[in-house]
Amino acid sequence: MPDEFVEFQADCTPAFVQVLVDCPGIEELLTYRIPEGIAVQIGDILSVPLGTRHVGAIALHFPNQNQIAAFTGEVKAIASLISTGMLSAKYWELVLRTADYYRTALMQTVKVALPPKIMDQGCYRIKIDPEYPNPVPSLSKAARSVWELLEKHTQSKKGISRRYLQQQLGKPTSSGLRELQQLGMILTQLDPPQRPQPKFVDAIVLLQAPDAQFLDAQVESKLTPRQIEILTALQREGGESLKTEFLKLAKTTISALQNLAAKGYIAIDRREYLRLGGKSHFVSTDRPKQLTPDQALALERILAAVQAPKPQQLLLHGVTGSGKTEVYLQAIAPILASGRSALVLVPEIGLTPQLTDRFRARFGDTKVNVYHSQLSDGERFDTWRQMLTGDAQVVVGTRSAVFAPLPKLGLIIMDEEHDGSFKQDQPQPCYHARTVAQWRSQLEQIPLVLGSATPSAEMLYLANGKKLIAIGEDSEISSCEPTVIPLPSAEIENSVQYLALPHRIGNKPMPPIAVVDMREELQAGNWSIFSRTLRAAIARMLEQKKQGILFIHRRGHSTFVSCRSCGYVMKCRHCDVSLAYHNPIAVSASTPTISHLRCHYCNYTEAKPSRCPTCSSPYIKHFGSGTQKVEQEIAELFPEIRMIRFDSDTTRNKDQHRLLLDQFRAGEADLLVGTQMLTKGLDIPQVTFVGVISADGLLNFSDFRAGERAFQTLIQVAGRAGRGDDAGEVIIQTYTPEHPVIEAVRNYTSKEFMQVELSQRAALNYPPLGQMALIHLSSPDPIAVETAANQLAQALLAFEMDWELLGPAPASILKVANRFRWQILLKFQSEALSSLPTLDILRSLVDQKSVRVAIDVDPLTIL
DNA sequence: AGCACGCCGACT
DNA sequence: GTCGGCGTGCTC
Numbered sequence: 034m035p036d037e038f039v040e041f042q043a044d045c046t047p048a049f050v051q052v053l054v055d056c057p058g059i060e061e062l063l064t065y066r067i068p069e070g071i072a073v074q075i076g077d078i079l080s081v082p083l084g085t086r087h088v089g090a091i092a093l094h095f096p097n098q099n100q101i102a103a104f105t106g107e108v109k110a111i112a113s114l115i116s117t118g119m120l121s122a123k124y125w126e127l128v129l130r131t132a133d134y135y136r137t138a139l140m141q142t143v144k145v146a147l148p149p150k151i152m153d154q155g156c157y158r159i160k161i162d163p164e165y166p167n168p169v170p171s172l173s174k175a176a177r178s179v180w181e182l183l184e185k186h187t188q189s190k191k192g193i194s195r196r197y198l199q200q201q202l203g204k205p206t207s208s209g210l211r212e213l214q215q216l217g218m219i220l221t222q223l224d225p226p227q228r229p230q231p232k233f234v235d236a237i238v239l240l241q242a243p244d245a246q247f248l249d250a251q252v253e254s255k256l257t258p259r260q261i262e263i264l265t266a267l268q269r270e271g272g273e274s275l276k277t278e279f280l281k282l283a284k285t286t287i288s289a290l291q292n293l294a295a296k297g298y299i300a301i302d303r304r305e306y307l308r309l310g311g312k313s314h315f316v317s318t319d320r321p322k323q324l325t326p327d328q329a330l331a332l333e334r335i336l337a338a339v340q341a342p343k344p345q346q347l348l349l350h351g352v353t354g355s356g357k358t359e360v361y362l363q364a365i366a367p368i369l370a371s372g373r374s375a376l377v378l379v380p381e382i383g384l385t386p387q388l389t390d391r392f393r394a395r396f397g398d399t400k401v402n403v404y405h406s407q408l409s410d411g412e413r414f415d416t417w418r419q420m421l422t423g424d425a426q427v428v429v430g431t432r433s434a435v436f437a438p439l440p441k442l443g444l445i446i447m448d449e450e451h452d453g454s455f456k457q458d459q460p461q462p463c464y465h466a467r468t469v470a471q472w473r474s475q476l477e478q479i480p481l482v483l484g485s486a487t488p489s490a491e492m493l494y495l496a497n498g499k500k501l502i503a504i505g506e507d508s509e510i511s512s513c514e515p516t517v518i519p520l521p522s523a524e525i526e527n528s529v530q531y532l533a534l535p536h537r538i539g540n541k542p543m544p545p546i547a548v549v550d551m552r553e554e555l556q557a558g559n560w561s562i563f564s565r566t567l568r569a570a571i572a573r574m575l576e577q578k579k580q581g582i583l584f585i586h587r588r589g590h591s592t593f594v595s596c597r598s599c600g601y602v603m604k605c606r607h608c609d610v611s612l613a614y615h616n617p618i619a620v621s622a623s624t625p626t627i628s629h630l631r632c633h634y635c636n637y638t639e640a641k642p643s644r645c646p647t648c649s650s651p652y653i654k655h656f657g658s659g660t661q662k663v664e665q666e667i668a669e670l671f672p673e674i675r676m677i678r679f680d681s682d683t684t685r686n687k688d689q690h691r692l693l694l695d696q697f698r699a700g701e702a703d704l705l706v707g708t709q710m711l712t713k714g715l716d717i718p719q720v721t722f723v724g725v726i727s728a729d730g731l732l733n734f735s736d737f738r739a740g741e742r743a744f745q746t747l748i749q750v751a752g753r754a755g756r757g758d759d760a761g762e763v764i765i766q767t768y769t770p771e772h773p774v775i776e777a778v779r780n781y782t783s784k785e786f787m788q789v790e791l792s793q794r795a796a797l798n799y800p801p802l803g804q805m806a807l808i809h810l811s812s813p814d815p816i817a818v819e820t821a822a823n824q825l826a827q828a829l830l831a832f833e834m835d836w837e838l839l840g841p842a843p844a845s846i847l848k849v850a851n852r853f854r855w856q857i858l859l860k861f862q863s864e865a866l867s868s869l870p871t872l873d874i875l876r877s878l879v880d881q882k883s884v885r886v887a888i889d890v891d892p893l894t895i896l
Numbered sequence: 897a898g899c900a901c902g903c904c905g906a907c908t
Numbered sequence: 909g910t911c912g913g914c915g916t917g918c919t920c
Binding site for chain 3: 049051054058062066173
Binding site for chain 1: 897898899900
């Protein structure tokens with residue numbers, strides 16, 4: 034999209050405006066007349082007539098005379114102004130970049146940035162006219178199907194939505210409805226949009242104080258003692274109070290207040306009440322803590338970056354328990370003091386209530402706001418508009434908060450930078466909050482601090498100046514600061530300072546990690562999923578009345594296949610990835626119906642061997658034991674033990690996390706048994722023991738990032754142990770103790786591990802050295818997707834662009850929610866990104882109507 | 897996304 | 909001859 038599309042000058046009341054309409058398929062701007070009495074600014078959200086209905090739109094450009102003259106058709110007028118002052122120029126630039134990079138239509142991208150439902154237009158609701166005489170005339174097939182569906186829903190007063198009808202009946206809906214409408218059999222009404230609205234409350238404001246003079250001479254004042262009481266109560270409240278609160282406080286009534294208002298002593302004002310979420314729990318106040326030398330040095334660097342009006346990235350590599358949060362807090366304090374705001378991005382707010390609480394405790398509730406998808410629509414809407422005021426504040430939020438509209442942004446912090454939940458995969462665009470944050474730091478000329486105990490390969494690569502050599506010195510802060518000579522802009526973008534916090538607060542040691550070779554257990558006749566070492570450790574933990582965590586990597590059905598005797602893992606012969614086990618289900622024309630192993634990169638398939646190819650043992654099988662099984666077996670071994678299971682089954686509703694963790698923290702259980710969720714920012718000082726049932730499920734994943742992710746997960750899990758006064762202990766069970774990931778975890782040699790990892794990726798041109806985009810196709814019809822995938826691949830090959838096409842291949846979990854999924858992988862160098870087809874182009878290349886297409890630029894996994 | 901228009905086959 | 913299916917294209 035050309036830049037000239039957008040102009041952000043505040044013009045004097047123009048007569049026409051060009052808008053981007055909320056209608057798939059219309060990417061060009063449409064021109065509308067601005068009616069008298071409506072002042073439209075660029076960036077405003079509007080409602081405009083389009084065809085027969087009204088749609089949301091964004092004002093982007095005031096056309097000049099030529100542009101107006103160029104359009105000869107009818108020009109309609111804007112229907113209404115929905116919201117004003119939402120989009121600034123820089124902000125718009127960020128959205129444009131996101132849309133372009135992730136190859137997604139602009140309007141679709143705008144919608145992920147703005148609070149939800151803001152452009153909703155309401156919907157038509159249809160019901161049977163109760164006055165229509167009973168005998169139903171003969172109807173066409175379409176009309177009859179609509180009628181029958183309506184008859185099923187006669188109990189709903191408002192009728193059923195057009196959208197629902199369309200969903201149930203498909204194409205005949207329109208003609209059927211028209212027919213019924215003409216016969217006068219149905220009633221149609223427009224349901225007002227469920228758009229979030231500002232909430233207003235009445236406030237009582239003191240205009241004239243009941244001063245001493247009046248108190249002395251009550252005759253003259255015309256005030257009753259009760260009225261004076263009320264006014265005094267209001268004065269105590271600082272001269273202002275919300276009506277509902279004040280009525281309770283002063284034990285008075287509305288009529289009494291109205292009397293006072295009539296006499297001019299008080300005013301009853303309608304004013305907006307902001308619904309701001311995440312502030313229900315009480316937190317005590319907190320003061321800045323003494324920093325360790327490492328922390329102080331890191332803080333110094335961040336503060337220096339804050340001073341410089343240029344984009345900078347700082348990678349804060351701090352081991353678990355090294356006090357990264359304290360560094361963030363002290364970096365933010367001067368930002369707030371200077372009247373600017375800070376944005377703090379966290380992976381999942383539900384899992385890190387402690388972090389939010391610390392910000393609230395340090396800066397106070399009025400300065401800290403949260404923004405995430407668990408807020409209600411009203412709360413999101415209000416939080417959003419509150420940010421636009423420009424008040425200095427800290428916004429703590431998840432992925433979508435990267436689009437928080439803070440006008441005076443001074444610093445962006447991304448905590449747990451490596452975490453996968455920063456990447457969006459559900460609706461397009463599949464953006465990565467880290468990437469968007471990097472652009473934002475450039476556009477705003479402000480620093481971006483990325484913190485992690487296990488930095489991503491991407492960030493380590495950048496911090497290393499895009500070289501594959503070691504980063505810095507052991508245990509020392511080093512940096513790859515840009516040189517004094519101005520670098521070309523592309524290089525400035527990528528320059529990253531590396532800051533390390535290699536020691537835990539109070540110099541507590543990292544917990545020692547013991548690796549148990551499960552093959553030896555097998556040889557010793559122990560067929561249980563628990564090694565003798567692990568069992569002993571749990572027994573010891575119980576005896577000492579300490580607490581522990583058991584980590585299970587449980588993933589649905591498709592797992593890896595390995596030999597229980599020699600540890601051999603089945604690998605693809607064309608790619609360096611392990612093969613996934615597939616159940617013998619015939620799902621598509623080209624898939625075999627026997628148990629087989631498949632590579633998800635190249636679609637190479639082979640039958641599942643009955644014996645191990647290296648040692649001929651028959652004990653070659655697929656693995657995977659879930660939390661429930663582990664919980665059950667632990668209960669058998671230790672009848673006394675008190676356990677809490679912590680996985681997506683037990684934490685379905687939103688407060689469950691906090692509840693279970695609070696129970697555990699209160700010592701109501703000895704052992705926490707859970708999945709991935711345990712890795713995220715969980716800080717429970719009493720935990721001394723951490724056990725990993727099987728690291729193999731993490732290691733042998735057929736994905737190029739499997740090693741990196743396994744390393745990060747294991748280090749994060751291990752980091753839960755020994756944060757308190759007592760020393761920690763970590764036990765990792767595996768069938769492949771010699772695996773480089775296990776070696777690296779055991780020795781905490783992240784640097785060396787990542788170096789090898791990066792050089793392997795370099796050899797195959799995988800990210801972060803090369804780039805990838807994954808095209809997803811899905812349909813309820815298995816044949817249709819497969820055909821569409823092949824067609825699309827053919828069409829893309831004909832493009833003859835600078836990319837490598839892999840596939841099409843069925844997705845590893847072929848069927849999800851009754852949809853069959855295929856995918857095409859594109860590998861390319863970053864220069865080629867802008868030549869990638871956009872989502873709209875991809876869709877136009879697929880004719881199967883049932884097939885949905887999506888594109889994921891920089892996919893986190895290619896499974 | 898909706899709703900036009902317009903082009904073909906199965907019927908009064 | 910006409911009704912009604914659905915493919916194609918436009919919406920300021």
